[in-house]
Amino acid sequence: MRYSTLKNSDLNVSVIGLGTNAVDGHNLFENLNEEDGRELIRAALNNGVNFIDTADVYGFGRSEELVGEVLKEYKRDDFVIATKGGRQRFSDGTVKANTRPEYLREALEKSLQRLQLDEIDLYYIHFPDSVTPFSESVGELARLKKEGKIRAIGISNVSFEQLKEANAHGDISVLQSAYHMLDRSAEAELLPYCVENNISFIPYGPLAFGFLGGGFTKEFKLDPQDWRNSVPLFQGERFQQTLETVEKLKDIATKKVTTLPNLALAWLLAQEGVDVVIPGGKKKERILENVHASEIKFTKEELDTINRILAGK
Known part of the structure; x- marks a missing residue:
């Protein structure tokens, strides 16, 4: 496993992290098993992955609780924990962004309790509320x-203008935003800004929400309740076109003697400004496979070939 120090911080993290939205994120996924979630985290920590990413909205706190239970089995120096706050759940079940200072402080204190920690290494504003x-x-x-209470400040799900405003005093260490082989929009403004301003860029959805897992077919249909129904990649003709691109990427992975998911993760790590990727999963076998992505290197010719495929050429 390779390690990297997050910008504007002293946090030394594995370049392959672990996203835990499926660790009892029951508001996002169905049929989750808590023990599978615990074993997923243990498998990561036991195989060189020291960077664990969660959020207070995953399972409405239950994900943080399970993460905290497992972390108690390890020494504090064995892990770097990131969590997110700024989304408030109301009594009617609705969830809205709330980044008022008093709410962020309250949310952080609750996250500390659930994680059973005195300090959180990286704390993100999950979504801006467009008011505060x-x-x-x-x-x-x-x-x-x-x-x-926290060691570094992160921000997520912001526009370019919001990122600049948030970083007006150079406080931001990490931006977490959507970025993967099939959605390169971050390369227009967000990623260059991070490179220029000493901010680590951490992509979320690095496997295109399952597309780059390579298991989808033309007959694949999402459950009507699946949140991915709102993702353009899964809609209509775009879905079929993306399947064709994925098949070409599988050929590249075969030539590299690796899997498509690991090709996708390694490609992200090859982009300037991307210091870490945080694939998720439900089973420990997935993280055991993902750790090998840190070993993959590309030649310029290979990257050029991948870029042509992604451009539809």
């Missing part, structure tokens, strides 16, 4: 950092 100025929300996280 970033000077107030990021300013509050800066105060929490000075208080020793």
Whole structure:
């Protein structure tokens, strides 16, 4: 496993992390097994993955609780934990962004309790609420950092203009945003800004929400309740076109003697500014396979070939 230090921080993390939205994120996935989630985390930590990413909205706190249970089995130096706050659940079941300073402080304290920790290594604003100025929300996280409650500040799901506003005083260490082989929109503004301003870019959905797992066929249909129904890749003609691209990428993976998921993860790590990828999963076998992605290197010719495929040429 290779390791990398997140920008503007002293956090040394494995370049393959673990996303835990399927660790009892029962509001996002169906038929989850808690023990499978625990075993997934253990498998990661026992195989060189030290960077665990969660959020208070995954399972409405249950994911953090399960992560915290497992982390108690390890020494504090064995892991780097990231979590996210800023989405509030109301009594009627609705969830809305709330980044008011007092709410972020309350959310952080609850995350610390669920994770059974005194300090969170990386704390993200999960979504901006489009009301609270970033000077107030990021300013509050800066105060929490000075208080020793968090070690680094991250932000997620922001536009280019919002990122610039949030980083007005250079407080942001990490941007987490959508980026994968099949969606390269981050390359227009977000990724270059991160490179220029010493911010680590961590892609979420690195396997295109399952597309780059390579298991979809023309007959594949999402469950009507699956949140991915809102993702353009899974809609109509776009779905069929993407399947054709994926088949070509499988050929590249075969030539590299690797899997399509690991090709996709390694490709992200080959992009300037991307320091870590955080694939998720439900079973420990997936993370045991993902760790090998850190070993894959590309020649310029291979990257050029992949880029032509992704451009539809």
